[in-house]
Amino acid sequence: MPNINADRLWASLEALGRIGAYQDEASGLTGVRRLALTKEDGEGRRHVVAEMKAAGLDVTVDRIGNVYGRRKGREDALSPVMAGSHIDSVATAGRFDGCLGVLGALEVVKTLNDAKHVTRRPLVVAFFTEEEGARFGTDMLGSAVATGRLSLDAAYALTDRAGLSVRGELEAIGFLGPAEERLAPPYAYVECHIEQGPVLRAAGVDLGVVTGVQAISWMELTLSGKSAHAGTTPMSLRVDPGVVASRIQLHLRELVKSGRFGSELRATMGVTRFEPGLVNVVPNRVMATVDIRHPDDAVLKRAEAELHDFMQRAAAEEKVTLAWRQTARTPDVAFSARVQDKVADAARARGLTFQRLVSGAGHDCQELARLCPAGMVFVPGEYDGISHNPREYSTPKQCADGVNVLCDVLLALADEA
Numbered sequence: 001m002p003n004i005n006a007d008r009l010w011a012s013l014e015a016l017g018r019i020g021a022y023q024d025e026a027s028g029l030t031g032v033r034r035l036a037l038t039k040e041d042g043e044g045r046r047h048v049v050a051e052m053k054a055a056g057l058d059v060t061v062d063r064i065g066n067v068y069g070r071r072k073g074r075e076d077a078l079s080p081v082m083a084g085s086h087i088d089s090v091a092t093a094g095r096f097d098g099c100l101g102v103l104g105a106l107e108v109v110k111t112l113n114d115a116k117h118v119t120r121r122p123l124v125v126a127f128f129t130e131e132e133g134a135r136f137g138t139d140m141l142g143s144a145v146a147t148g149r150l151s152l153d154a155a156y157a158l159t160d161r162a163g164l165s166v167r168g169e170l171e172a173i174g175f176l177g178p179a180e181e182r183l184a185p186p187y188a189y190v191e192c193h194i195e196q197g198p199v200l201r202a203a204g205v206d207l208g209v210v211t212g213v214q215a216i217s218w219m220e221l222t223l224s225g226k227s228a229h230a231g232t233t234p235m236s237l238r239v240d241p242g243v244v245a246s247r248i249q250l251h252l253r254e255l256v257k258s259g260r261f262g263s264e265l266r267a268t269m270g271v272t273r274f275e276p277g278l279v280n281v282v283p284n285r286v287m288a289t290v291d292i293r294h295p296d297d298a299v300l301k302r303a304e305a306e307l308h309d310f311m312q313r314a315a316a317e318e319k320v321t322l323a324w325r326q327t328a329r330t331p332d333v334a335f336s337a338r339v340q341d342k343v344a345d346a347a348r349a350r351g352l353t354f355q356r357l358v359s360g361a362g363h364d365c366q367e368l369a370r371l372c373p374a375g376m377v378f379v380p381g382e383y384d385g386i387s388h389n390p391r392e393y394s395t396p397k398q399c400a401d402g403v404n405v406l407c408d409v410l411l412a413l414a415d416e417a
């Protein structure tokens with residue numbers, strides 16, 4: 001089995017990490033801010049496309065801005081083995097999230113080029129649009145469109161906070177491609193990604209073999225009440241949506257603590273925006289978000305139902321109007337046992353220790369899993385696996401181990417009879 005070039009991989013992570021770099025005031029570190037379809041994302045995309053072309057890949061851009069770099073196979077009419085991830089980021093990101101999977105797959109191609117190895121099946125390196133959902137509110141946007149979960153029109157119509165649309169912004173950065181967005185099923189899809197959590201590092205293992213992704217539900221709540229003077233308005237006359245948001249947030253924790261949904265329910269209120277947002281004014285409107293997750297979709301559904309009951313009740317008690325919309329909802333996804341075993345075999349053959357685990361975060365791989373056998377290699381992260389933060393860090397060796405295993409798995413699949 002060829003070894004990837006760890007230094008070249010590291011240099012490519014650093015080079016992409018310089019695009020959209022910003023000075024993070026909270027940590028004093030340099031972070032990455034490459035929100036989907038911004039100028040910075042456009043620059044990152046052009047950088048990766050140039051790298052793809054330099055590696056001899058044939059690049060196509062589809063109508064939702066997903067980018068595919070194809071390497072010919074010996075039997076080029078066979079369906080390709082695909083690897084990739086995303087290069088868009090949240091507003092306060094590190095250099096590894098997503099980029100490791102894209103640049104890792106590209107490093108595999110460079111390694112095969114160096115070894116003059118042409119695989120039986122074609123290989124495709126992919127990166128997908130707006131995986132984070134950080135700008136347009138729907139995560140795995142590009143891969144969801146490519147695999148048919150979301151229509152192109154629905155995706156185009158999404159807007160960011162400034163009212164700018166996905167379609168307009170794709171056009172603005174030059175990535176509104178001509179290629180058909182519905183992806184023909186690849187032979188298999190493999191994604192290398194940082195774990196973004198503390199499990200692997202705590203277990204002291206080299207790698208994670210991902211068994212699947214937990215079910216995820218995102219909601220956006222709009223609570224409307226009545227603005228009033230904080231000093232002159234008696235408490236009994238207030239209609240305060242802020243109180244309802246706070247009660248819902250506490251209820252999320254109570255749902256978890258109740259134990260009624262096992263030990264694996266995770267619930268977060270990540271955004272609260274009070275309007276007008278002044279110290280001496282009862283807010284008239286609050287926008288809040290809810291993120292709840294569970295490895296079992298049926299259990300998540302029960303938690304959602306209980307939460308909705310509570311939200312209605314709390315709003316009614318405070319005479320606040322509640323409107324909500326689902327901004328993302330994905331069921332749990334089980335990854336292919338065959339791909340999982342190939343990842344485990346490759347790790348074993350290289351003397352790397354591993355653990356099987358469910359992914360706590362959503363990934364493009366869960367969308368691709370609808371089309372073909374799919375699986376993921378997780379790389380541990382330092383500092384409790386902190387991610388979506390400039391402190392996000394995996395060592396050069398951790399990254400190289402993950403990409404070596406990715407390489408082995410891609411070769412095994414692409415040369416499979």
Ligand SMILES: [Zn+2]
Binds near residue numbers: 097
């Ligand atoms: Zn990611």
